[in-house]
Amino acid sequence: MSSLIFLFCILVALAVFGRTIYLRIRVLMAVQPAPRFDQIGRRIRAVLVYAFGQKKFVVGEQPAGWMHFFIFWGFLVLSLQIITMFGRGFSPHFFIPGFRPEQLGGVFLLCRDLMELIVGVAVLAGLYRWWFSHPRRLFGFAPAEERHLKQSHGEAALILIFILTIMATGLLYDAGRLVYQAGEPASEIERAWEPVSAWISRGLASWGSDWARVLSTTAWWIHNLVVLIFLNLLPRSKHFHIITSIPNVFFRKLEPVGALQKMDLESAENFGTSRINQFNWKQVLDMYSCTECGRCSSHCPATMSGKALAPRQLLLDLRDYLYQKQQQVISGRGSDGNEEVGDVIVGEKLIHDDVLWACTTCRACEEACPVLIEYVDKIVDMRRHLVQDEARFPAELVKTFNGMETHSNPWGIGAHRRVEWAQGLEVPLIADHPDAEYLYFVGCAGSFDDRNKKTTAAFVRILKRAGVDFAILGTEEPCNGETARRLGNEYLFQNMARHAIEVLGQHHVKKIIVNCPHCFNTFKNEYPQMGGKFEVISAAELISKLLAEGKLSLQASGDPQKLTYHDACYYGRYNEIYDLPRSILKSLPGIELSEMERHKETGMCCGAGGGWMWMEEPQDKRVSHLRVDQAMETRSEGIAVSCPFCMIMLSDGLKSKDAEEKMHMVDLVELVDRSMKP
Ligand code: SF4
Numbered sequence: 186m187s188s189l190i191f192l193f194c195i196l197v198a199l200a201v202f203g204r205t206i207y208l209r210i211r212v213l214m215a216v217q218p219a220p221r222f223d224q225i226g227r228r229i230r231a232v233l234v235y236a237f238g239q240k241k242f243v244v245g246e247q248p249a250g251w252m253h254f255f256i257f258w259g260f261l262v263l264s265l266q267i268i269t270m271f272g273r274g275f276s277p278h279f280f281i282p283g284f285r286p287e288q289l290g291g292v293f294l295l296c297r298d299l300m301e302l303i304v305g306v307a308v309l310a311g312l313y314r315w316w317f318s319h320p321r322r323l324f325g326f327a328p329a330e331e332r333h334l335k336q337s338h339g340e341a342a343l344i345l346i347f348i349l350t351i352m353a354t355g356l357l358y359d360a361g362r363l364v365y366q367a368g369e370p371a372s373e374i375e376r377a378w379e380p381v382s383a384w385i386s387r388g389l390a391s392w393g394s395d396w397a398r399v400l401s402t403t404a405w406w407i408h409n410l411v412v413l414i415f416l417n418l419l420p421r422s423k424h425f426h427i428i429t430s431i432p433n434v435f436f437r438k439l440e441p442v443g444a445l446q447k448m449d450l451e452s453a454e455n456f457g458t459s460r461i462n463q464f465n466w467k468q469v470l471d472m473y474s475c476t477e478c479g480r481c482s483s484h485c486p487a488t489m490s491g492k493a494l495a496p497r498q499l500l501l502d503l504r505d506y507l508y509q510k511q512q513q514v515i516s517g518r519g520s521d522g523n524e525e526v527g528d529v530i531v532g533e534k535l536i537h538d539d540v541l542w543a544c545t546t547c548r549a550c551e552e553a554c555p556v557l558i559e560y561v562d563k564i565v566d567m568r569r570h571l572v573q574d575e576a577r578f579p580a581e582l583v584k585t586f587n588g589m590e591t592h593s594n595p596w597g598i599g600a601h602r603r604v605e606w607a608q609g610l611e612v613p614l615i616a617d618h619p620d621a622e623y624l625y626f627v628g629c630a631g632s633f634d635d636r637n638k639k640t641t642a643a644f645v646r647i648l649k650r651a652g653v654d655f656a657i658l659g660t661e662e663p664c665n666g667e668t669a670r671r672l673g674n675e676y677l678f679q680n681m682a683r684h685a686i687e688v689l690g691q692h693h694v695k696k697i698i699v700n701c702p703h704c705f706n707t708f709k710n711e712y713p714q715m716g717g718k719f720e721v722i723s724a725a726e727l728i729s730k731l732l733a734e735g736k737l738s739l740q741a742s743g744d745p746q747k748l749t750y751h752d753a754c755y756y757g758r759y760n761e762i763y764d765l766p767r768s769i770l771k772s773l774p775g776i777e778l779s780e781m782e783r784h785k786e787t788g789m790c791c792g793a794g795g796g797w798m799w800m801e802e803p804q805d806k807r808v809s810h811l812r813v814d815q816a817m818e819t820r821s822e823g824i825a826v827s828c829p830f831c832m833i834m835l836s837d838g839l840k841s842k843d844a845e846e847k848m849h850m851v852d853l854v855e856l857v858d859r860s861m862k863p
Pocket residue numbers: 481484485486487488494495496543544545546547548549550551560561
């Protein structure tokens with residue numbers, strides 16, 4: 186009879202679960218396509234590293250990271266236990282084939298027993314965080330996560346209590362059996378492999394065999410019913426990630442992470458994303474997979490500087506709205522996103538404009554996310570709608586877009602002034618030196634901004650001293666359009682990219698040197714989408730090569746000084762260039778490097794990316810001020826950078842804090858220039 190009741194419970198639970206999952210899958214099939222079925226080997230490797238290896242947890246914040254590691258592995262081991270417990274509903278001595286104690290099962294019993302204890306302790310630590318320590322990362326960051334802060338977090342605690350119950354009842358079930366089956370040969374073998382259950386059974390022995398049987402049976406029922414309820418809570422809660430996170434890691438973005446998706450402007454009917462069904466299935470899978478851990482928001486410079494954006498809140502708003510409109514999304518299947526499902530989500534209704542404009546596209550959120558959720562593409566897709574469909578963007582950008590369109594630079598300075606920095610330096614023009622091995626693409630900041638012009642001149646001195654065969658485009662040099670793309674103006678970007686590729690093609694350029702991470706990322710990762718394929722070399726890479734080849738040699742350039750290095754997002758997280766600039770700094774005589782707490786993968790943006798170079802940040806919410814504070818904590822005398830935008834933003838930060846006497850700004854190439862032996 187009890188087997189029949191249990192079978193009924195399983196069938197009901199599976200039917201409800203199956204229907205929920207079926208609808209979630211239908212949503213994935215109803216939204217837009219995304220090509221994520223290539224490079225299977227790399228995808229499997231990502232699953233091994235990030236899902237089974239739990240890389241982001243293990244190298245991330247502790248002890249929460251290890252806690253999650255044990256919960257994850259505990260669940261894998263315990264899934265075998267759950268199958269065993271379910272089987273016992275129909276056969277009291279059921280074991281998964283091959284897992285009897287005298288077979289492989291001894292090791293399994295030991296792992297399971299220990300895991301039940303470890304996961305139980307990890308859950309207690311989790312409950313302490315939810316009930317007592319209330320970390321902001323879990324509860325929400327004001328003001329951008331006001332809604333998350335106010336929502337009940339009871340569900341998280343409930344799920345933890347469920348997990349704790351599953352662990353505790355698993356141990357009690359086995360401990361009870363060891364009491365009432367004492368003396369049976371099979372039971373004694375089990376006892377030898379179950380130290381925790383055996384220890385509990387010693388406490389239960391005084392209750393007598395009958396009570397131990399009642400306790401064990403009750404624990405078995407509670408265990409299995411909680412598992413069935415838990416199963417049905419998963420797809421309705423943040424714990425859906427238990428099912429979706431492995432596929433989400435498998436389908437991660439593999440093309441260069443720094444490349445935004447190219448829009449097909451010829452055939453597109455929507456110029457960006459403004460309806461919930463216009464996201465693609467991978468973006469929806471991201472929404473399903475969020476664990477609500479808050480690592481993204483805790484690393485986001487916009488959230489930290491008090492702006493309206495917090496990536497977690499953005500994703501949860503989209504996810505909740507998607508669930509609300511699930512049926513409509515399914516009905517609109519195959520609509521190419523033209524079907525008007527729900528409201529326009531960009532604007533007053535859901536994702537406010539200032540949330541989207543606050544993003545610096547720094548990718549700190551993506552780097553921090555344990556389940557590899559992607560943000561920048563979603564945010565830029567929604568910006569594309571604002572700019573291209575509604576022509577709605579911050580007023581300052583009118584000048585930026587005009588400048589790019591009419592003078593091919595975001596400052597809007599006349600193109601004839603592009604080479605003023607080169608006066609007296611005798612820099613070869615590619616028109617006069619068409620066979621030059623390298624084209625030095627100076628970039629708009631290096632050409633027009635007074636502070637960065639000094640860096641440009643320093644780099645040219647290095648190239649000349651080392652005998653590099655190079656030339657520049659001079660007044661022919663166009664802007665590559667990076668800013669327009671990050672700001673959502675894909676139309677302008679594609680026009681500018683086509684023009685730049687044409688100019689470079691006319692001069693048969695093959696190798697491009699840059700001293701700007703934004704130019705680097707655009708040429709290297711995005712121009713191939715437009716048919717422009719070049720070998721792109723950063724200043725740090727070239728200088729390293731010149732030093733290694735003995736074409737440059739260095740000496741002390743003055744007093745020894747302690748510097749901290751600020752990673753540019755578009756070299757660091759976008760292109761994993763972390764060590765090269767550091768190794769150059771360390772090779773400079775007299776320079777001592779002191780790292781900020783946030784450096785390399787966790788480095789913080791200067792506040793210029795994503796077009797913020799040309800937008801007005803409120804004085805009290807400036808990202809650069811936060812970053813300068815972090816730099817000052819190192820008690821260094823200067824901040825070294827490899828990016829003209831970082832140079833401008835952090836110089837501004839130092840100035841606003843009246844700290845220019847205490848710290849100075851310097852570009853890496855300036856340090857090399859000063860240290861070159863005559
Ligand atoms: S890319 Fe940077 S600014 Fe944008 S949401 Fe992520 S962390 Fe925040």
